[in-house]
Amino acid sequence: MKDQSVLNHSTFVADSENLPTVHYSFESELRRPDKLLAVIFQDLWKFRELSWVLFTRDLKAQYRQSYLGYFWLFAPVVATTIIWFFLNSSQVVDIRETSIPYPAYVLVGSLIWTVFAASVHQPLLSFSAAQSVLSKLRVPPETFILSGVGKILFEVFIRSLILIPVFLLLKIPLAVTAPLFFVGLACTILTGLSIGLLLVPVGALYTDVSRIIEVGLGFGMYLAPVIYPPPVSGFASRLVSLNPATPLVVVTRDWLTQGHSPYASQMMMISIAGSLVLVFGLIVFRIALPRLIERQGM
Amino acid sequence: MSDVLVHCDDVGKKFCRDLRTSLWYGLRDSAADLLRISRAQNTLRSGEFWANKHISFELKRGECLGLIGHNGAGKTTLLKMLNGLIKPDTGSITIRGRVGALIALGAGFNPVLTGRENVYINSAVLGRTRRETAAVFDDIVDFADIEDSIDAPVRTYSSGMQVRLGFAIASQLQPDVLLVDEVLAVGDNAFQKKCYDRVYEMKARGTSFIVVSHNPYQLERLCDRVATMAHGTILKVAAPKEAIHLYHSEQQKKQSRKPVPASLPQESSGNVRIHKVHLETDNGSETKTISTGETFSICMECEYFEQVSDLRFRLMVYSMSNVLIATIGSGSHFETRQFVPGRTIVGFQLETCGLLAGEYSIEAVVTSAIGLQLARMNDAMTFSVESHNPKVIEQTGATGVIFVNGHWF
Structure with a gap:
């Protein structure tokens, strides 16, 4: 058997018999945040196989009970595209001309948005699903989040495949920066996760948080240039530019089809901020975990 | 001192009966931990009670300590603290060696997946690698006695089969300290005997146990000492017979406080x-x-x-x-x-x-x-x-x- 992982609120002391010694007390384990962070990553590495097993478990379980399987990954994105293509072409709404044919524009936009929304949702979903295990067994909680990230990556990969026939059909050329599309997606996931993870400690206690996420993401989609190009002036322009998801959506899409993007520097800043928040979120999550478990009841 | 594996020193834990207040305290405690201002909480906040109080004991290598007490006496809370799932509010716990738990058998089982797949999942949850599991896979299936249905979805298993599989997986580990919560009385008689044999085997190899049970005979058979718990405290740590007697007389005290019904059913x-x-x-x-x-x-x-x-x-x-x-x-x-x-x-x-x-x-x-x-x-x-x-x-x-x-x- 492997050594027991060292979770928080425990200190690691070597002793003569080389038995790991843990010490639990009321004291906060945040005396050395760098050490705690090291422990979190050690645990993630040690339990990497568990993350993988959990990821494949959820994947298998999800599709074993379904005939249409992966179709359900495409369905929402395709539905959004069709609806907005219809609304635009029948001039129910009037959307400014886009850099690439409108259906492809909406398709790429909603693909990126779906990834962002899933990344915000995932940490709380993963934690809720893992609660029954976490409240009884000592498992690094981040493994469940990591397997959730795996799920997001898998789904975005499958969903991206739909771009191939659409781009071929509409004869849209790819920009030279097209491979950066995946970098853009990675930054989107990272930023989404950082927000989601930070909300877990409160969200695990109060269901209001998941409601807020739901409503917030609903609003956010229309406040980001997902189905329309970024407005150039006026109040709408300011509102859209305040949305942290705006640079992520615009830049990732531009990298695929345009090559350069006016929002690139903003995107950099958001991604750096996202990474810092993510690290902070990991620490907060670890520290809060025993408090969350004790309030879950037996 | 060197062969003491578990040392519990004046451990206390508070819980709150009202859900809203409890959640609010949870948020405050998390914040206190984050701001590094958490202190030993010796006083109760409004609505709180001591789920565990003044718990002190030592457990040596190869020893088996039983915990007996009425429902809500604080046994599970104590196990959770020993397992490092929740933090003590007062006092401290020091554990030397790897800690294992025979709790929540079959944690992480997915009902749609087959028994075989679930063995690997549950095993991974318990911290084992795929290779390590593969090495003991046949033993697990053999112990659980479910060769025929190992490739069927777990939701087609009877509850007894699920618990047997869970026990077989969890008991493959060889920790220094094993926490056992009411899981030795699973399955039919033949399987219970196998469980006991497995536990004795582990004990002989030097594993220390902390066993929660309501079954006096089980405790008498397994334990060197038994702690009788009531209302969050350990009344006494004594020889099994004495501890169980104390438990029963506490039970009777509790019953005799209730008014006797006018006509017995x-x-x-x-x-x-x-x-x-x-x-x-x-x-x-x-x-x-x-x-x-x-x-x-x-x-x-x-x-x-x-x-x-x-x-x-x-x-x-x-x-x-x-x-x-x-x-x-x-x-x-x-x-x-x-x-x-x-x-x-x-x-x-x-x-x-x-x-x-x-x-x-x-x-x-x-x-x-x-x-x-x-x-x-x-x-x-x-x-x-x-x-x-x-x-x-x-x-x-x-x-x-x-x-x-x-x-x-």
Whole structure:
């Protein structure tokens, strides 16, 4: 058997018999945040196989009970595209001309948005699903989040495949920066996760948080240039530019089809901020975990 | 000191009954931990109670400590703190060595996936790699005895099969300290025996145990010492027999505080009614406590509403864990006796009380000659047996239910 992982609120002391010694007390384990962070990553590495097993478990379980399987990954994105293509072409709404044919524009936009929304949702979903295990067994909680990230990556990969026939059909050329599309997606996931993870400690206690996420993401989609190009002036322009998801959506899409993007520097800043928040979120999550478990009841 | 694996020092844990307040405290405590301002919380905040208080004990290598106590006495809370899932509010716990847990068997099982897939999942949750699991896979399936259905989805398993598989996986580990929560009484008798054998094997290899159980016989068999818990505190850590006795007398104290119902629940056909069952000592005085080896009588007071004859009386003695110890039937003894309307007592005298210290209950039944039930009283009375001569019993190491009278040669 492997050594027991060292979770928080425990200190690691070597002793003569080389038995790991843990010490639990009321004291906060945040005396050395760098050490705690090291422990979190050690645990993630040690339990990497568990993350993988959990990821494949959820994947298998999800599709074993379904005939249409992966179709359900495409369905929402395709539905959004069709609806907005219809609304635009029948001039129910009037959307400014886009850099690439409108259906492809909406398709790429909603693909990126779906990834962002899933990344915000995932940490709380993963934690809720893992609660029954976490409240009884000592498992690094981040493994469940990591397997959730795996799920997001898998789904975005499958969903991206739909771009191939659409781009071929509409004869849209790819920009030279097209491979950066995946970098853009990675930054989107990272930023989404950082927000989601930070909300877990409160969200695990109060269901209001998941409601807020739901409503917030609903609003956010229309406040980001997902189905329309970024407005150039006026109040709408300011509102859209305040949305942290705006640079992520615009830049990732531009990298695929345009090559350069006016929002690139903003995107950099958001991604750096996202990474810092993510690290902070990991620490907060670890520290809060025993408090969350004790309030879950037996 | 070097072979002490678990050291619990004045550990306390507070919980809150009101959900909203509890969540609010949770948020505040998290914030305090983050801001590094958490202190030992020796006082209760409004709405809180001590789920654990002043818990101190030590556990040495290879030792087995039992925890017994009523529901809500704080056993599971203590296990959770020992397992590092929740933090103590006061005091501290130091554990040397790897900690394992036979808790939540089958954690992470997905009902849609097959038994085989779930073995790997559950094993990974317990911290084992795929390769390590593969090495013991056949042992696991063999132990759980489910070769035939290992490739069927787990949701087609009976609950017994699921628990067996869970136990087989979890018990493959070889930790230094193993926490066991009420899981040894799973499956049928044959499987329970396998579980015990597995536990003894681990104990022989030097694993220390902390076992939570409500089953006194289980604790008596396994444990070197048993801690009796009540209302969050350890009343006493003692030899299993003594601890279990303390547990039972606490239980009785609790029961006797409840008002006695005006009429005990009983079934009656209408012509006979069991009024009361009581014990009498040799000299005829009523009692609720007898000693091992003593002579006493069980008396059954019945009321007859019409003249009846050829009645059969039956007394059944149960242990506190509801195991039937003995049935005393009157057979055809009262074949010719006429019971006239009114109250009459029939009794049975035991030459020597062959029960060991503990709590017992009696069930009384009256039937007709052909076995038709006329009256029945399920929990007619409870009584306790005390060790007549504790020294002798201690010296011979008598445990269990029955005192065996005989000699070695």
